[in-house]
């Protein structure tokens with residue numbers, strides 16, 4: 001059973017902010033991923049806290065994948081424990097945090113929503129230029145990694161949109 005704290009996610013964001021603001025895209029990246037998940041996925045009620053807490057915590061360990069995997073889970077655990085989440089829930093979040101760049105064939109729905117939102121954010125006006133300026137960056141590869149078909153379709157539309165804006 002998941003514990004339902006009916007958490008106000010602003011409280012979670014507040015405790016995460018000191019860590020997230022040190023990252024490359026900072027706290028706004030996490031906010032964007034959070035909003036993308038909210039707007040584009042139907043999150044079952046019983047998965048809501050797992051999805052949204054995992055999203056707020058996913059990059060909490062730092063900017064590199066190595067740091068996110070190594071330091072992220074302990075930081076996430078300390079914040080979630082402070083908020084009163086029970087240990088089994090905390091461990092579920094930590095498991096997602098320490099694997100969120102992997103691409104398993106059949107991950108949990110919570111994993112897939114975070115993963116896809118973290119890919120869709122790359123097509124946002126704020127983040128697109130950063131990736132697009134890397135020589136030979138393959139956007140199609142990113143699209144193919146997305147698990148949900150509707151999210152893949154959205155990524156393709158956003159890619160078109162960004163490219164059109166660019167040449168205008």
Ligand SMILES: [Fe+2]
Pocket residue numbers: 029033058059118
């Ligand atoms: Fe991220």
